Amino acid sequence: MRMFGRSRCELCRIFRTMIRFMKNRHGHQVKSLNQAYLTMDKVNEFAKAIKDKGSPYTNCFGFLDGTVRPICRPTNNQKEFYNGHRRTHAVKFQSVVLPNGIIASMFGPVQGRRHEAYILHQSQIINQLEERFYDINGQPYHLYGDYPLLSYLMVPFKRHNLTKVRLEIA
Numbered sequence: 001m002r003m004f005g006r007s008r009c010e011l012c013r014i015f016r017t018m019i020r021f022m023k024n025r026h027g028h029q030v031k032s033l034n035q036a037y038l039t040m041d042k043v044n045e046f047a048k049a050i051k052d053k054g055s056p057y058t059n060c061f062g063f064l065d066g067t068v069r070p071i072c073r074p075t076n077n078q079k080e081f082y083n084g085h086r087r088t089h090a091v092k093f094q095s096v097v098l099p100n101g102i103i104a105s106m107f108g109p110v111q112g113r114r115h116e117a118y119i120l121h122q123s124q125i126i127n128q129l130e131e132r133f134y135d136i137n138g139q140p141y142h143l144y145g146d147y148p149l150l151s152y153l154m155v156p157f158k159r160h161n162l163t164k165v166r167l168e169i170a
Helices: 008-026 040-052 116-123 125-132 164-169
Strands: 060-070 088-097 103-111 142-145
Touching: 040 060, 060 116, 088 116, 103 116, 116 125, 125 142
Parallel strands: 060 142
Antiparallel strands: 060 088, 088 103
16 A cells, blocks of 8 residues: 555654654653743743632642553563553653643653652652742642652542531531
8 A cells, every 4th residue: 555655664764753853853842841931920820720720729730640551562571561550561651731731741651560650750850840840939839640749749639628517527
């Protein structure tokens, strides 16, 4: 089958070359939170938008999450890519998404066997938050995610928003 006057093999080579080019040329723009567009005014605006939507958190400006993407069973190093929780071979990614839908940071791929805490450590997101993300009163900005409780991550937990009266009823 020929598409665009080229064979599948040629199209695959072109696609992979373009992916490498984009990664080499622009990859730095999604590996770090230290970006020119992410000013403290913008971070404050994001935190206010999240608060205005009903969040109990005042300094939460984005969302941190990981994803597991299944892959075909590799010929080599199968144990490295096997994800016991999902019972499939996979690669994992971690991203920080802002309220405007922009992916501010993307880390990965990482072998499917790796835990989210390992990926969080390798991505250096916490270090980036510690270095730069504080409001005018010196309070740290946070990300919301389902990771272990750390100083720069806000995590969900049961009965978090219930009032004292509702807790007594429950």
